[in-house]
Amino acid sequence: MIRLITVLAVAMLILLTASSHADEKPHPGKDLSVALLSPGPISDAGWNASGYEGLLAIEKELKASISQVETKTPAEFEESFRTFGDRGYRVIFGHGFEFQDTAEELREEFPNTIFVITNGQEVFGDNVVPLKLYLEEPSYLCGVLAGMLSRTGVAGCVGGMDFPAIRWCFSGFRDGFLSVRPKGKVLEAFINSWEDVGAAREAAMAQIAQGADFLIHNADAASTGVFLAARETRSRKVYAFGTNKDQNHVMPQTILASAVLDIPKAMLGLAREVAAGQFKPRAVTLTLKTGTASLVINPELAYVIPPAVMKKVEEASEAIRAGKLRFPSVKR
Amino acid sequence: MIGIEVAAATIRLTVPLLLAALGEMWVQRAGLINVSIEGAMLIGAFAGVAVSHLTESALLGLVAALVASTFFCLLFGLFTIRLRVNPILVGTALNLIALGLTGFLYRSLFGATGRTMIVPPLRSLAPESLRELPVAGPLLFDHTPLVPLAFVLVPVMAYILYETRTGLMVRAAGENPEALEAAGLSVNSVRFQAVLVEGVLAGAAGAYLSLAHAHTFIEGMTAGRGFLALAIVFSARCIPLRVLAISLLFGSTLAVQFQLQASGTSVPHQLIHMLPYVLTLVVLACFGRPSGRETWKLGS
Numbered sequence: 001m002i003r004l005i006t007v008l009a010v011a012m013l014i015l016l017t018a019s020s021h022a023d024e025k026p027h028p029g030k031d032l033s034v035a036l037l038s039p040g041p042i043s044d045a046g047w048n049a050s051g052y053e054g055l056l057a058i059e060k061e062l063k064a065s066i067s068q069v070e071t072k073t074p075a076e077f078e079e080s081f082r083t084f085g086d087r088g089y090r091v092i093f094g095h096g097f098e099f100q101d102t103a104e105e106l107r108e109e110f111p112n113t114i115f116v117i118t119n120g121q122e123v124f125g126d127n128v129v130p131l132k133l134y135l136e137e138p139s140y141l142c143g144v145l146a147g148m149l150s151r152t153g154v155a156g157c158v159g160g161m162d163f164p165a166i167r168w169c170f171s172g173f174r175d176g177f178l179s180v181r182p183k184g185k186v187l188e189a190f191i192n193s194w195e196d197v198g199a200a201r202e203a204a205m206a207q208i209a210q211g212a213d214f215l216i217h218n219a220d221a222a223s224t225g226v227f228l229a230a231r232e233t234r235s236r237k238v239y240a241f242g243t244n245k246d247q248n249h250v251m252p253q254t255i256l257a258s259a260v261l262d263i264p265k266a267m268l269g270l271a272r273e274v275a276a277g278q279f280k281p282r283a284v285t286l287t288l289k290t291g292t293a294s295l296v297i298n299p300e301l302a303y304v305i306p307p308a309v310m311k312k313v314e315e316a317s318e319a320i321r322a323g324k325l326r327f328p329s330v331k332r
Numbered sequence: 333m334i335g336i337e338v339a340a341a342t343i344r345l346t347v348p349l350l351l352a353a354l355g356e357m358w359v360q361r362a363g364l365i366n367v368s369i370e371g372a373m374l375i376g377a378f379a380g381v382a383v384s385h386l387t388e389s390a391l392l393g394l395v396a397a398l399v400a401s402t403f404f405c406l407l408f409g410l411f412t413i414r415l416r417v418n419p420i421l422v423g424t425a426l427n428l429i430a431l432g433l434t435g436f437l438y439r440s441l442f443g444a445t446g447r448t449m450i451v452p453p454l455r456s457l458a459p460e461s462l463r464e465l466p467v468a469g470p471l472l473f474d475h476t477p478l479v480p481l482a483f484v485l486v487p488v489m490a491y492i493l494y495e496t497r498t499g500l501m502v503r504a505a506g507e508n509p510e511a512l513e514a515a516g517l518s519v520n521s522v523r524f525q526a527v528l529v530e531g532v533l534a535g536a537a538g539a540y541l542s543l544a545h546a547h548t549f550i551e552g553m554t555a556g557r558g559f560l561a562l563a564i565v566f567s568a569r570c571i572p573l574r575v576l577a578i579s580l581l582f583g584s585t586l587a588v589q590f591q592l593q594a595s596g597t598s599v600p601h602q603l604i605h606m607l608p609y610v611l612t613l614v615v616l617a618c619f620g621r622p623s624g625r626e627t628w629k630l631g632s
Binding site: 040041042043044052099114156162177185187188189190192193196198199201202203205206207209210212221224225228234247250251275 | 333334341344345348435438439442443444448450464513541545546547548550551552553555560561587588590591593594602603605
């Protein structure tokens, strides 16, 4: 009897668990099938969430059948790309720099599938295309804000994993900070995880102990730890910046602004071209100039920013749009 | 100032490891090995945040964490003790279930793309004046009650283990189950009780991570701490004081690691990140030698 009950209980658990992963079969009768591979939980209110929102927009606007899986390791990347490729998915988004190599390896095997690499760098053949994200541009503006407002002259960056794309964001922030605060210091830490919110909090607290009063992150789900470290500091007021998505609402009294990329819009745009049969392999860029990247000030904290500082930020923004501004430490 | 910061961080990083390791120690003493402690912590972390969010009470959240994790560990007990399935197999399966289940429930409760649920956290019970003290504040008073509890549990569990009848039964279940049976006692029931103890402690560890430290739940937020707890128990060879010592060792290297990165050192962070794991190997090499007597036996 006990055996039967436990077997049933476990069967139920496994069913529940399995159903948390999206249905992988394309639905018959729909022309466009789109899949998303995310490196972390889509419930992170940041990077992964923005990819999922793009996917949902594609489902809604283009009546596409969609599917999403969470993948961690290169072995899983390949397996998931293959699974969706075998099932004839038309577009597969690899949501992150780390998916690029695998997509390039598999592209000849699945010539009818278009691989889109968010944060990818190059076009390969006619079916691997990148969404090139110039997150360093709005991050630079965050840096200018922080540099002008910091009392201590120290700012910190907390990253998940150490990828070039994460470094570009931090380097942009550093360049912005140092442009208005040449003697300032920008600290950097990586926690080797996208979910370890405790580690992110400790890394941020260590930076605060070193004097940082402005923090920027690129740590996906773990970023809550950075925001929390800023909010819970009693000795001085510490502000944080959101990245990738407008995160101002996550902690409205702590997050001064967000460096935002309109990833959902770019994903939808690409999928629309594919659906209309007008897809041409090319890199899609998200920049301040095209309005697909932006700095969004948290309205609840706007009073913290004096008009003179805001003017400086707008000048920098203009210079970036006009292509007149160099990022000395961003090595693309 | 930095020294105090590192010491306070050491305490914060040690406590979840210590609580989980003490639970695992108890189970291993009783002759089982539970690798699903990671999953149990995750279940506890989730239940704590979910209930704290729904009831606006961190205390109820804590209770929920303990209960949920205990139920989860009972499942482990059911399979390994009653159904005699290989404990490593059960533990691995349960870890996967915990990760999927908490993710599924989190998304169904709080929406797929997350609203980053900041819940009423567990806070220190000490009055503001004590918490604000320059040195003693961050070291002694600015912690949730789970912190002193974790440290007090070490001598308490050592006493129970070595000095009481209950402890004798637990040790007998691990070292000489035949003797326990011969004395007319049930090995299975002793082991079940040990699993319950682990469930409560793993739940407390999970609740500390989510309710006290992160104030939110993130899928996979335990990030391998359960496995670190396993490593601690192995290196400590199930001896309570050593469990404390090695937990502190891990906690302090983690704390130093963050402080090193923040100090703007030129040492690559990849090397700094290796610190706790290199340390595991060193500790295992020094203390992990098999003695004449193994403290636990598998599936006996």
